Amino acid sequence: MTGRKPARSATKPARGQPEDGPEPVRTTYREAMREAMREAMRRDDRVFLMGEDVAAYGGCFGVSLGLVEEFGAERVRDTPLSESAFVGAGIGAAIAGMRPIVEIMTVNFSLLAMDQILNTAAAIQHMSGGQVRVPLVIRTTTGAGRQLGAQHSHSLETWFAHIPGLRVVAPATVDDARGMLAGALDCPDPVVVFEHTGLYGLQGTVGDAPDAADIDTARVRRRGSDVSLVTYGGCLPRTLAAADTLADEGISAEVLDLRTLRPLDFSAVAASVSRTHHAVVVEEAWRSGGLAAEVAARIMESSFYELDAPVARVCAAEVPIPYAHQLEQAAIPQAADVVAAARQAVD
Amino acid sequence: MTGRKPARSATKPARGQPEDGPEPVRTTYREAMREAMREAMRRDDRVFLMGEDVAAYGGCFGVSLGLVEEFGAERVRDTPLSESAFVGAGIGAAIAGMRPIVEIMTVNFSLLAMDQILNTAAAIQHMSGGQVRVPLVIRTTTGAGRQLGAQHSHSLETWFAHIPGLRVVAPATVDDARGMLAGALDCPDPVVVFEHTGLYGLQGTVGDAPDAADIDTARVRRRGSDVSLVTYGGCLPRTLAAADTLADEGISAEVLDLRTLRPLDFSAVAASVSRTHHAVVVEEAWRSGGLAAEVAARIMESSFYELDAPVARVCAAEVPIPYAHQLEQAAIPQAADVVAAARQAVD
C-alpha cells in the first residue's frame, strides 16, 4: 500500500530546491501526509491524532500506519464510532490548549459531526466575542472514482468553504501534503484538510525537511496564456492532463491550483484570468451550488469586462455517485471534459 | 401570536381569483401553513406530523397549534430531542407508504440529521436502482433577524439545494405557504420546505379552498424592465421594498421569487434577465458558496452576451450571526443594500 513505485506524477515541487539544499526525497502523497504528522508530533507535544482506526488498524487508508508505535496510544488515539463526540472532543481539547488532529474517515461521515463543526468549532470564537479559539485540524478524505458507491463518494468541500470561521484546504500535490498540514497546525483557527483518496498513491518529491507551506495562496501549476483552468484537490492531475492535450492542439492553458478553499485566494484567480480572458473551473462536486459556482460568480464580479467568454464549469453530474464503473466515470469530470470545455471557451 | 392585524404585506395572491370564485380569506403565513397541514391530514390519512413540540406545545413557532386536538397524538406526534432518529423515522415511514411531515425546529438543528437527509433520503432511490422512494416532507425554519444569535440564525438553503435527490422549496407569500405544502405532499420524492421565521406574521389572502401550488416554477412578483432582482423566502419582502424605492428613483425593477431552490426554474431567471439585461441576486445566506453564486454563474452561462453588467449579489456578511441588534442588522441584507446594488448595476 505504501510501496515506492517509479514516478509517474506530472506535478513538481512547487518551491524550487536551492542547488545546495537538501536532497529532494521521492515519496507518495500518503507518506508525505504521514511524515507531516510524525514531524508535527515530534516537534510539539500538544499535537495528537484521534479518529476511528488511526492506531491499531493504521488508518483506513493507511495514512497513519506506524504512528502509534512511535507515539503510543495516548497520542495516536483510536475512537469509538462516535463522530460527533470525537470531533467535539477535538474542539474542546483545542480550546484547552492542545493541537488535535482529528481524522474523519470520509467527508460523508462528517455529516454526523456537522453540528459540532458549524455550530461550535466555526462559531465559538465569534459567539464568545473573541475569547475562545479552536486550533483544531480536521483531516478527512473526499472524492469518488473507486467504485465505493453513493455513501462513500461525496465531495462536500463546498459546504465547508461556505462556513465563516473555518479555513479549508485541499492539498493536491505530494509537496503540499507534506507542507500544508504543518501550516494548518500553525493556524489558530479550525482548519479542515481534504485529502482526495485518488491522490494517496501519487508520487512526487519533497525537500528533506520541508517547512510549513502557506495555507493562504493559490498556485499556478502550469503557465499558459489562452485559458485559465481553475481547480483543486483530486481534479488537479486530470486538469494537468487536460492542459497537456490542449497544448497538443495549440491551446495554451494555465492551471491554477486553489489549494485553500476558504478563504479563496481570489487575487490569484483574477490575475490569471486577466492574462487569459477565459476560464474553466473544474471540480468533482455536484454542479448546482458547488464551489465552482462561487469561483465563476467572483470572476464575473471582478473581471466581467476582461472576459471574452462566460466562465465554464466542469463538475460532477447531479447524481448520487453510482457503483458501476462506467456510470461512476460518466458522473465525474474527466480530462476530456475539461478539454472540451476549454476548447469551447476559447472558440 | 396568531392575531389578525390589518394588512401591511406588499404581496398579492399570485393566482387571480375569478370574479365569481370563493371569497379570498385574510390570514397569516403561520395560519396558512397550519391550514395546509390541517387540510392535508383531513384529506389523506397517510399524512402525519412529527417533530419536537409539535403537539402539546403547539409548535415552537405556534404553527401546529390546535392540530393535536383535532388529529390526536398519533398523527401529531411529539418526539424526543433526537433529530437523526425522527428524521430517519420519517424516511422509513415514507418508504413504507406513509406521508410524514417532519418538522425540524430550525435548520441549525438539521445538521444533527444531515446524515439521514443526504446519505439516506436523497440517495436511497438511486442506490436502490429506483426501487425505493421517499415521499417525505421536511419543514424547517431558517433565517436571522430576531436576535437569536449564531446557533439559531443560519440560512442553509444553499446546502440542501446542492443535494441531488432532494427538492427544496421556500414559500415566501401567504398564498404559497398555503399551497406549496400540498404540492410537496404530492411529490414522490423528499421535499424540504424552508419557512423564514420573519415571515410567520406576514398577512395576506388565500382562496377559500386553495389547490396545491406547483413546486416547480419561479414567479414574477413585480414586473419591471431595468433590472431583475432575483430572490426567495425571507428576502422577498425586503426586495419588494427595494423595488418600491427604486421605482421612486426611476429604476424599474422586476422581482423574481425563485420559490423552488432545487431544481431551479432557471428559464424564468433567464427570461427575466433577457428583458432587463441586469441582475441582482438577494439572499440571507453567507456570500461565499451561497445559492446566489449558483444563480449568478448560471446567468453568466446562459445570458453572458445579454448582460450589460456583472450580476451582483446581496448576501449576508461572512460572520456567525451576532446577537446585538445593530450587528445582526448589519450582517444581513437590507432593502437599502438591494437598492444600492441595483443602482450600481444599471449605472
Added chain:
Amino acid sequence: MDDREHLRDLLGRMLLIRRFEERCVELYSAARIRGFVHLYIGEEAVAVGVNAALGPDDAVVATYREHGHALAKGLTPESVMAEMFGKVTGCSRGRGGSMHLFDAERRFYGGNAVVGAGLPLAAGLALADKMRGEERITCCFFGDGAFAEGEFHETANLAALWGLPLLLVCENNLYAMGTSLSHEHAQTDLAMRAASYGMAAWAVDGMDVSAVETAARRAVSAIRAGDGPHFLEARTYRFRAHSMYDPDRYREKEEVEWWKTRDPIPALAARLQRMGSPADADTVELEEQVARQVDAAVRAAEEAPEEPVADLLRFVTTPPEVKA
C-alpha cells in the same frame, strides 16, 4: 424447528452464503468485483437464524456487510452477484454495489454503508406498520461498533418510547474494523445496556444457528404480540478481514483460529450427522446445489448487460409522470 428438514434447510442457506462469498473473493482478485466488499464469513448463523424467524412480509434493514442478510432474506444469488458486477440485472441495477443491495419487493431495504444509519430508517418502517395496525415487523442488523453511534441511542429510545415493532439485532463480532470491543465501549455488555432503554434484551450464541433462531422467534412473537422492540445481541466473529483492503494486523492468529473451531457450518453438519445418516450425503448434495447456484449466478452476471451511460441520471428523482 429442530426437525431434520428444517435444519438441513438452514445448513443449505448458510452454505450458500459461505460459498457465494468465497467466490466473491476470487472475483475480487480478478477485478470483476470492485469497491469495498465486506465478508460475512463466520457470521452466517446470525442472518440465517434470524431470517428463519421472520416472515416474507417482515422488513429487513442491514449494513454494508449484508450479502448474508440479503441471501437469507431470499434475494437470488443471481441478482446479488450481478449487483456486485455492477450490471443492470443486479438487485440495485448496478448502482449500489456490494454495500447497497436492495429488494423492495422482498422488503429488503439495504444495504447501508453509514454505520448506524439503518437504525432510524428501520424505526420508520416499523412506525408505519404500527400506525396502520399491520402485523408485520422490521428487523435491523447492525454491529457492535454501531452501538456507539448516536443514531443507535436515539433510535433505541424512540422505539421503546413508541413501542415500535422492531427487532434490533446487534452482531457483536468483537471488532469495529480494527478497534476491539473494549476500545469501543467502556461497558461491553451490550444487551444489558440495551435493556436500560426500557426494552427486552438478551444475548445469544451467534455461532449456533438454532440458538439464534430460537431467540429470534421468541423476540419476534413478542413483538408481533405488541410488546414493543426487542434487542438481540448475537455473539459472533468474522473469520476474514474487515474488508478486502484490510491487512488484519490487529487480531491475534490464535484468536481467529479459536473462533474458527466454532464455525457454525460444520457444527450444524455434525449435528445433522448425529441426528441420523445419511448426513454426509446431505452435505455433499447441498454443496453441489450451492455450487450450481453460485456458478449460475456468476455466469449470468458475466453475461448481463451494463446500464448504458446515457441513463446515468435516472433514479435520482421520480419522473414527473409518477405521482406520490
Added chain:
Amino acid sequence: MDDREHLRDLLGRMLLIRRFEERCVELYSAARIRGFVHLYIGEEAVAVGVNAALGPDDAVVATYREHGHALAKGLTPESVMAEMFGKVTGCSRGRGGSMHLFDAERRFYGGNAVVGAGLPLAAGLALADKMRGEERITCCFFGDGAFAEGEFHETANLAALWGLPLLLVCENNLYAMGTSLSHEHAQTDLAMRAASYGMAAWAVDGMDVSAVETAARRAVSAIRAGDGPHFLEARTYRFRAHSMYDPDRYREKEEVEWWKTRDPIPALAARLQRMGSPADADTVELEEQVARQVDAAVRAAEEAPEEPVADLLRFVTTPPEVKA
C-alpha cells in the same frame, strides 16, 4: 460545609440569580433585552450547589438556560447583564446574548444553544486535562431532554472509556420545552441509564442546595482522584415557562404550585433561621446587597457602548498577527 457562613453565602448566590432573572423579565418586556431568554428560576440550587464543589480552575460548559451557571461560576452581574443588552462590555461583547455567555478567564465555556452540543466539547476540555496530567476537572450541565440526543450517548461512552475527568450534571426538570419526561424517554430513570455506560451515577434532590453540594463534592473528589466521569441527576423544576415566548400550556397549574412549595431559596432561608438568629436580618441584608448588584449591573449595561458596526467582521477568524 454546613456552617452558617457557607450556607449564607449559598443563599446569597441563589438570591442573586433569582433577582437578576426577575429583572431580566422586566427588561425583556421593556425590549431592552431581546432574542430567546430562558429562565433558571426554581433551579438555582443546582448551579449554586455544584459550583460550590468546583474550584476556580475547573471548567464549566452550560446550556442556553445558563444565567445561573454563569453567575454561580463567578461571572459578574455587570458582564452578564451587559451581554443581555448586547453591549460591548458584555461577557461576549454583545455577540452572544443570553444563550451564549462566555468567560474564558473563569473557564466558563458557554452558553450553548444546540441541545446536547456542549457535551462533546466538555469531554474535549477534560481530555486535554487528562493528557497533560492536570488536576482540574470539567463540569457539563445539560437537561433531561438533552439525554435523548445522540451526542449524550457518544459523549458518555467516550468519557467512560477514556476515564475523563468530567462531571455530567443532568438537570432533570421534567420537561424539554413542552414535552414531559415520559414523552421523551421510555425509561425515565436517567441516573440508572447513565450507570449503564460504566460510570458512577446517582440522583440528588435538586431543590436542596446542600444536598446538591454534598453530591457534587463526592463526585468531584472521586473524579480528581482519577475515578473517571461521574453523572449526577439533579431533580429539579423550572418555575417559569420554557422561554419568554412560551405560553406554558402543557403543565398543570397545581404541578407548578406544588414545586414552588419546594423553592430552594425560602427553604435555605428557613434553615438559616433555625440555625440561629438573626436570620431575617441575613435575608434582608442579602436582598439589599443583591438589589444593589443588579441595579448597578443594569445601570452599567444601559450606559455601556455598543460594538460599532464597523467591527462586524471581528472575531470570525484570528487576525494574522496572532499565531497558534
